[in-house]
Amino acid sequence: MHSRLNLDAAFSALADPTRRAILARLAQGETTVLELAKPFDMTQPAISQHLKVLEDAGLIVRRVEGTKRPRRLAKAGIEALGQWLAMLRTALEKNYDRLDEVLATIEPHKKGETR
Amino acid sequence: MSKMTLKTEGDTHVIVTRRFVAPPEAVYRAHTDPKLIQKWLLGPEGWTMPVCINEARPGGKIRYEWTNGKGGAFYLTGEYLELEPHSRIVHVERMHLPDPTPDNHVETRFDADGTGTLMTMRMTLPDAQTRAAMLATGMERGIEASYVRLEAMI
Numbered sequence: 001m002h003s004r005l006n007l008d009a010a011f012s013a014l015a016d017p018t019r020r021a022i023l024a025r026l027a028q029g030e031t032t033v034l035e036l037a038k039p040f041d042m043t044q045p046a047i048s049q050h051l052k053v054l055e056d057a058g059l060i061v062r063r064v065e066g067t068k069r070p071r072r073l074a075k076a077g078i079e080a081l082g083q084w085l086a087m088l089r090t091a092l093e094k095n096y097d098r099l100d101e102v103l104a105t106i107e108p109h110k111k112g113e114t115r
Numbered sequence: 116m117s118k119m120t121l122k123t124e125g126d127t128h129v130i131v132t133r134r135f136v137a138p139p140e141a142v143y144r145a146h147t148d149p150k151l152i153q154k155w156l157l158g159p160e161g162w163t164m165p166v167c168i169n170e171a172r173p174g175g176k177i178r179y180e181w182t183n184g185k186g187g188a189f190y191l192t193g194e195y196l197e198l199e200p201h202s203r204i205v206h207v208e209r210m211h212l213p214d215p216t217p218d219n220h221v222e223t224r225f226d227a228d229g230t231g232t233l234m235t236m237r238m239t240l241p242d243a244q245t246r247a248a249m250l251a252t253g254m255e256r257g258i259e260a261s262y263v264r265l266e267a268m269i
Contacts, residue, residue, distance in 0.1 A: 011246075016243070017126075089119075096118070098154065102155050103136070103141050106145070
């Protein structure tokens with residue numbers, strides 16, 4: 001693989017609504033743990049645990065800035081996930097494109113269309 | 116053109132919608148007639164479905180076997196729970212890789228939409244972890260993409 005993204009870990013990480021909300025917040029830019037914890041009724045250690053899961057999955061990274069450890073989205077991980085979703089979607093769409101063709105041949109009373 | 120939508124709902128559901136120009140009767144038939152299923156339910160290019168068993172009645176069996184002709188192969192089994200021609204199908208299915216995945220409960224609706232059809236497929240997995248695992252497994256095998264649905268939330 002072209003990144004450190006761990007797909008199993010990534011999808012497990014995404015299975016949790018709090019972690020999805022954290023990612024959505026980070027999509028707006030780098031954020032400190034304190035700021036990340038604010039919208040949630042959660043202790044900082046609880047938030048830190050969620051951040052660790054996201055980090056282990058390759059979806060976010062941290063930076064050291066004095067005593068702070070601001071987090072941001074891991075570009076490579078998010079892109080790899082996006083590519084995978086696109087691939088999945090493409091395969092599914094291909095099925096239905098083929099189904100369109102099948103339907104065109106079994107639908108005899110469509111006016112003005114020949115096979 | 117974006118005729119298909121794909122999203123998750125709650126922790127355990129995946130919802131796919133797709134519009135077709137043919138009426139519900141035809142789309143329903145294409146989902147239950149083995150001869151027709153073999154023409155389209157194939158996933159990525161290069162795969163075929165040499166075995167297609169589809170007993171479209173409550174309790175009827177489903178078995179699809181795919182191959183890529185290069186040693187790649189796997190299969191899916193399932194059972195029909197309810198059928199309402201030509202508007203609704205409820206079935207369970209599981210992939211065999213070769214170990215069976217947890218059951219995926221699938222309700223497929225075919226609603227008239229003008230002269231065409233709006234298909235809505237609602238999948239329910241046992242839990243969030245299973246949904247995540249199902250989606251992640253899909254990548255390694257590629258063709259399960261046909262059966263795997265995921266949000267495009269990122």
